[in-house]
Amino acid sequence: MSWTDERVETLKRMWAEGQSASAIAKELGGVTRNAVIGKVHRLGLSNRNDEAEVKPAPAPAAEKRPEKKPAAAKPEPAPEPAAAKPEPAATPKEEAPQPAFTPSPRRPIVPAGQPLPPQPSANEISPEALASVREVEKKARKLSLMELTERTCKWPIGDPATDKFWFCGLPSQPGKPYCEAHVGVAFQPMSSRRDRRR
């Protein structure tokens, strides 16, 4: 595979979205995350924070050289001692420079199209499986959305509207979005469904 304009464009877009190199590599296909990282560097967009390097290094200037602070030797017209913030929050036309990790609703980690876990009220599950799930929930790693990977169980636990919400996070079955226990309740043979008579 080669870096066609289109592929480079995808790379740039995803990188800007804060996607990881491996995620981008998978999306593109035919390349490894190393290739992506290498390309990112070559494109010069490695760190998306550079901003204006015109930082006189205000605070951190104390290191490297025990040089005394310009106590009063500097005829600086604009002292502004206390307000000397390293972060010049003066970026008028710039939208929020969100750090690399943006939830990115574009490409959710939780795969769509998979059988959605039953809502607390919906669905009927076999008592055994239910009990099993209860057990597993105790061992859940309680991962946040951003901590999920392709190898972690994406079974949601708790109420998304509250702080008491997380994902199972246990090792998922190869090729499956859930751990063994949750796969059990998510993928039930129709035959095993205990529905009313007949």
Added chain:
DNA sequence: CCCTGATTCGC
């Protein structure tokens, strides 16, 4: 162990 990006260096 899983993962992340950064860097090097032969190709």
Added chain:
DNA sequence: GCGAATCAGG
């Protein structure tokens, strides 16, 4: 320019 190998870290 490319990217595997390696490094350094979480």
